[in-house]
Amino acid sequence: MYDAACNTNLDNEIKIITNTNSEMKNPPHKLALWQFPDGPAQGLDDQKIVLKQSRSGDFRDCYVTNLLDGDYYMIKNPVELPPRTDESILNFIIDNRLKFEYGDDDVYVYRSDQFICDHPYSKETRRDDVRDVAQYIMDMDEL
DSSP states (O other): OEETTTTEETTTEEEOOOOOSTTOOSOOOEEEOEETTSSGGGGSOTTOEEEEEOTTSOEEEEEGGGOOTTOEEEEOOOOOOOOOOHHHHHHHHHHTTEEEEEOSSEEEEEETTEEEEEEEOOSTTHHHHHHHHHHHHHHHHHO
16 A cells, blocks of 8 residues: 555655755665554653654654554654854854843743743752753754
8 A cells, every 4th residue: 555645655664755866965765654553652651752644644743642553653763953052052042132030949031021931940050050941942943
């Protein structure tokens, strides 16, 4: 059986359509596509997010606990983000005009007066706490 909408085969593989010109440096990739209950989902935490294929052929986030028999899914591979210097973090804070408000145990971050997130904060680890929350926001902007 073949699904032309997303170029899938029932042999548990999905082929990514790639440019096949002579300048291509890497060969086409293959990603594992599983049909539940087969595959690695059985051994994952129920709250782990996988990519579930919809009827239209696209993939959407889905908790393992919400997979039904017959659903096609892929395991999400985490994206490795680049290491950041203190200078790049400070530039991000300045460029995005982030505002920090400090409570007793949390730091609250705003952009253009809109609340973004909060993060645990203590005077002993304040530099690391501010760095961590800024990097978290940078990660969300990149993803």
